[in-house]
Amino acid sequence: MRDLFVGIVPFVYAARDKSFRRAAERLGITPAAVSKAVKVLEEELGVQLLNRTTRRVSLSREGELFLARCEEAIAQVRAGRELIEMYQRDPSGELTVSLPHILGRLLVARMPRFLARYPAMRVHLRFTDRVSRLIDEGVDVALRIGELDDSSLVSRRLMRTRWATVAAPAYLARRGTPARARELTQHDCLRFRSPRGVDVGWSFSGPDAEAKLELSPRMTFDQGDLLLEAAAVGLGVCQVLDYMVADYVTAGRLVEILREEAAPGPAVHALCLPGQRGSPRIRAFFDFLVDELAPDPE
Incomplete structure (x- = not known):
């Protein structure tokens, strides 16, 4: 033949x-x-x-x-x-993007510009807090926070983050503003609970970085958006990644405290399969993410 x-x-x-x-x-x-x-x-x-x-x-x-x-x-x-x-x-067709829930607002707010730039593209956002297997699940691009386990994938760092500790103005007026991280033991703390059922610890730099703070949570949440809403209505202090709380701080609903002791957070990466980086759909999305999320110089 x-x-x-x-x-x-x-x-x-x-x-x-x-x-x-x-x-x-x-x-x-x-x-x-x-x-x-x-x-x-x-x-x-x-x-x-x-x-x-x-x-x-x-x-x-x-x-x-x-x-x-x-x-x-x-x-x-x-x-x-x-x-x-x-x-x-001209990039066209459907692009499947896997990302954790806490990146949802960050990406969705920017999607109108991507779709306006590439009118022939369709995007399916798949929200999951577990690590997606790209080749098995038909995922074109994955956004991930933190350390990368799979070195076989093509990755691009999009941005750094830091941990921001915040509370509502009304809460701080009622309970006082802590001057040091160790003073949080006297406050109502709102914690995020991971999909594995583990409370996520808080991180600080400076004198209290190595201190074992016994922060007993008043409430725990497994949804980042609801954690922020709980803090915004005055239920207590919470710690999240800085990009998650930026709009709340700008609107005056939350105030960042302990800024001088803020610790660096995990980096955000975009990943795709080897050989797919040259695909017009994936290349266009990677370039868009780099433009929008202001990457650190490589």
Whole structure:
């Protein structure tokens, strides 16, 4: 079957030009090579496709039928190439993005600009707090926070984060503003509980960085948005990543405290499968994320 496909193009050129010599010139090979390729093709099919004389080449009846099908196939291949070339120029189709819930607001707020820039793109956002297996789950791009476990994936760091400790103005007016992290032991603390059922610890830098603060949570939450809402209505102090609370602080609903003791947070990365980074859809999304999330210089 391999020889069958190898001989099709020389056959089509020879049939169109009615000459092995002209077909050879167009293909950049010798007339003997064209003649041999056609002969092998005829042997594969078990019929004579071209009638040969010393002066001219003509199609047999079987050759006419076969040529029509070959030209249809070549036209389909050409159309496929043109489609791929157009696809390379203009990203289109569906892109599946996996990301944790706490990155949801950050990304969704920026999606109108991406969709306006690439009107032929469709995006499916798949929210999950577990690590997605890209190849098994049909994921094109994954956004992840923290250390990367799978070194086989192509990754790009998008931004750094830091831990922000916040409380509502009304709460601070009622309970006072702690001047040091260790004073949080006297406050109502709101904690995030991971999908594994473990309360996420708080992190600080400075003198209290190594201190074992016994922060007994007044309430725990497994949804970051609701944790922030609880803090905003004055239920207590919480610690989240800085980008999560930026809008609350700007609106005056929350106040950041202990800024001088804020600890660095985990980095945010975008990942894709090796070999997919050059895909127009994925390349466009990676570039968009880099533009929007202001990456650190590499």
